Amino acid sequence: MAEPVSIRVEGLWKHYGLSDRPGIGQLARAVLARLGAEPTERDADVWALREVSFEVKRGETVGIIGRNGAGKSTLLKVLAGVSPPSRGRVEVRGRIFPMIELNAGVHPELTGRENTYLLGAIMGVPRRGMASLLPEIEEFVELGDWFDRPVRTYSSGMVARLGFGVATRIESDVLLIDETFAVGDLKFQNKSLARLKELRENGATVILVTHSLDMLQFVAQRGIVLDEGAIVAQGSALEGLRAYEQLVFGKERLRLEQRGLSAQDVEELTVLGTRIFGQNEETITEVDAGAPFGVEIRFRVHRRLDRPVFSVGILNATGVVCVWNVSEEDGLQCEGVSGPMRLRIWYGEHKLSKGAYEVNFALREQTSYETLERLAGIASFSVNGSGRARGIMALPAQWRLHLEQDPS
Amino acid sequence: MYIHLEPAVEPWRQFLALVWAIAVRELKGRYRRSVLGIVWAVLPPVFYAALFTLLQGILHISTGDVPYVLFAYAGLVPWAFFVNAVNRCGGSVGANAGIVKKVAVPRVVFPVTAVVTALADFAVSGILLAALLIWFGVAPGLHLLWLIPMLLVTTLFALGCGLIIGALGTFLQDVLFGLPLLMQLWMLATPIMYPLNQVPASWMPLYVLNPMVGIIEGFRQVLIRETAPDMGFLGLSMAATVFVWIIGWPLFKTLSQHFADAV
Numbered sequence: 001m002a003e004p005v006s007i008r009v010e011g012l013w014k015h016y017g018l019s020d021r022p023g024i025g026q027l028a029r030a031v032l033a034r035l036g037a038e039p040t041e042r043d044a045d046v047w048a049l050r051e052v053s054f055e056v057k058r059g060e061t062v063g064i065i066g067r068n069g070a071g072k073s074t075l076l077k078v079l080a081g082v083s084p085p086s087r088g089r090v091e092v093r094g095r096i097f098p099m100i101e102l103n104a105g106v107h108p109e110l111t112g113r114e115n116t117y118l119l120g121a122i123m124g125v126p127r128r129g130m131a132s133l134l135p136e137i138e139e140f141v142e143l144g145d146w147f148d149r150p151v152r153t154y155s156s157g158m159v160a161r162l163g164f165g166v167a168t169r170i171e172s173d174v175l176l177i178d179e180t181f182a183v184g185d186l187k188f189q190n191k192s193l194a195r196l197k198e199l200r201e202n203g204a205t206v207i208l209v210t211h212s213l214d215m216l217q218f219v220a221q222r223g224i225v226l227d228e229g230a231i232v233a234q235g236s237a238l239e240g241l242r243a244y245e246q247l248v249f250g251k252e253r254l255r256l257e258q259r260g261l262s263a264q265d266v267e268e269l270t271v272l273g274t275r276i277f278g279q280n281e282e283t284i285t286e287v288d289a290g291a292p293f294g295v296e297i298r299f300r301v302h303r304r305l306d307r308p309v310f311s312v313g314i315l316n317a318t319g320v321v322c323v324w325n326v327s328e329e330d331g332l333q334c335e336g337v338s339g340p341m342r343l344r345i346w347y348g349e350h351k352l353s354k355g356a357y358e359v360n361f362a363l364r365e366q367t368s369y370e371t372l373e374r375l376a377g378i379a380s381f382s383v384n385g386s387g388r389a390r391g392i393m394a395l396p397a398q399w400r401l402h403l404e405q406d407p408s
Numbered sequence: 409m410y411i412h413l414e415p416a417v418e419p420w421r422q423f424l425a426l427v428w429a430i431a432v433r434e435l436k437g438r439y440r441r442s443v444l445g446i447v448w449a450v451l452p453p454v455f456y457a458a459l460f461t462l463l464q465g466i467l468h469i470s471t472g473d474v475p476y477v478l479f480a481y482a483g484l485v486p487w488a489f490f491v492n493a494v495n496r497c498g499g500s501v502g503a504n505a506g507i508v509k510k511v512a513v514p515r516v517v518f519p520v521t522a523v524v525t526a527l528a529d530f531a532v533s534g535i536l537l538a539a540l541l542i543w544f545g546v547a548p549g550l551h552l553l554w555l556i557p558m559l560l561v562t563t564l565f566a567l568g569c570g571l572i573i574g575a576l577g578t579f580l581q582d583v584l585f586g587l588p589l590l591m592q593l594w595m596l597a598t599p600i601m602y603p604l605n606q607v608p609a610s611w612m613p614l615y616v617l618n619p620m621v622g623i624i625e626g627f628r629q630v631l632i633r634e635t636a637p638d639m640g641f642l643g644l645s646m647a648a649t650v651f652v653w654i655i656g657w658p659l660f661k662t663l664s665q666h667f668a669d670a671v
Contacts, residue, residue, distance in 0.1 A: 089411070
């Protein structure tokens with residue numbers, strides 16, 4: 001016989017707001033709506049989840065990925081049973097442990113030990129049961145003397161550790177884990193991952209919502225990709241990853257194309273136009289991996305500049321400054337300029353990894369050391385290439401493996 | 409539709425354990441960083457009793473052969489319990505947002521816990537009341553057994569009101585903002601500061617519709633007059649209790665499904 005089903009979701013739709021079922025709820029809704037106090041946006045068109053269906057077998061670990069607002073957290077809430085489905089059917093078998101943020105019910109004035117009992121009671125573990133688990137928990141969370149101090153004196157990492165320690169020591173059949181999973185230092189993270197594996201081997205079903213693609217690949221067996229409330233792909237963890245990357249790139253490319261390169265007028269200068277160009281002076285929006293490209297900025301300064309210094313930075317989609325060049329440092333000297341001009345910066349090669357980028361521009365006056373203008377996102381482009389986008393740089397490398405003589 | 413199979417916990421035991429755990433958390437946590445601690449639980453009715461006694465010197469409210477302080481305090485203690493219970497029910501869901509949003513515990517745990525913590529404060533106030541009764545030479549006796557059904561009616565009535573306030577207040581903050589004003593008004597419409605026989609006869613038909621009349625008068629009769637409560641008034645209170653539950657329970661049940669989306 002096949003493994004029994006642990007979670008079954010059939011045609012789940014969810015919108016926030018009270019249910020449509022008639023009865024006192026509808027009456028209450030009518031009253032609340034009239035008073036202008038409907039719970040959240042109850043726009044019939046705002047569906048947080050649309051026609052979501054999937055099954056998870058006992059002992060499986062499934063990763064749910066999607067961009068912000070894709071409905072991941074809503075799905076976890078529905079699975080946890082705290083938020084009712086608007087339509088469809090959701091079946092969950094066994095004790096659920098929702099680790100959606102780990103501080104549910106923690107009281108700041110109580111000690112870690114007292115809060116442990118409280119968290120246990122919330123999870124349905126009687127006091128006696130918790131008492132026998134306590135030594136294990138105390139050891140796992142590594143709080144030492146802090147375990148008997150009020151939680152209000154804890155750092156946020158310590159609170160999270162407490163929550164995670166309790167969560168994973170209580171036997172549960174279904175674990176719902178939100179991204180806060182990766183708490184504490186690297187050592188604690190690894191310990192948590194090891195504990196997660198142990199739980200899985202004991203037959204626990206794990207639903208993991210994460211932004212970390214590495215985590216997904218490492219922990220999950222299956223991936224479900226959500227976008228705008230609907231499942232756009234599901235399959236193996238790797239298939240999920242691929243689908244997610246496609247999705248993110250597609251959306252970002254669309255955003256870049258829609259964004260016109262319009263003139264920007266600020267106090268010190270007027271930007272007339274910007275473009276990314278390739279080897280043959282042609283305007284491009286996509287740069288091939290490693291291929292040379294340049295950024296051209298046409299602008300007019302509003303006053304005479306004695307010794308202007310220009311800076312151009314390239315930021316990736318997460319806002320990391322990958323490259324930052326300063327004209328003077330690169331050998332461009334100019335004095336006493338005014339009026340309209342065209343500035344070009346040429347990168348003979350680049351090691352940017354696949355993804356979407358934005359260009360920042362700054363103008364400084366060297367004689368007075370004052371920064372005159374900073375302009376963010378004056379141009380954008382994407383870098384194409386094969387393989388997955390990992391890291392901020394793509395460095396070609398050679399690998400070798402030598403087998404050595406075992407000395408013993 | 410959400411179906412939870414084999415949840416592996418006995419609902420009733422979990423319910424009681426959870427009420428206990430949250431109530432203990434509230435009581436321990438609330439007074440841990442205050443100098444007066446549990447004394448705060450006794451202070452409001454004591455304060456009001458002192459205030460009323462002061463006013464009585466000006467207004468000359470007659471309470472017959474019963475000392476006014478005793479008269480006022482015996483009414484204020486059950487009243488304070490009722491107000492406390494309803495107030496705490498109102499904020500109980502929001503105060504436990506962390507749990508509400510993450511764990512599927514029965515939602516009614518929160519108002520029930522609120523009433524339990526109010527009961528604890530009531531017990532502390534009760535000790536002072538007992539001391540006062542002994543001081544004024546009121547004899548204890550079997551009639552005190554009437555306190556059990558009296559307390560039961562008061563608790564159920566408070567919880568019924570609390571369910572309504574808690575359910576609506578979670579979605580509509582105005583309910584919680586308006587509650588203290590409503591309670592002040594309600595106190596003036598209840599024989600706490602003055603005895604029932606001072607109420608003009610023409611007001612009585614309307615006045616007795618206040619369910620707290622039967623409850624406060626009942627407590628006084630048992631504690632001070634050493635007799636059974638007036639069954640007519642108490643009957644009205646019980647009817648009102650049934651009424652608030654008929655409204656409050658389904659209202660709370662329905663709205664509580666959506667608490668996670670609202671807090």
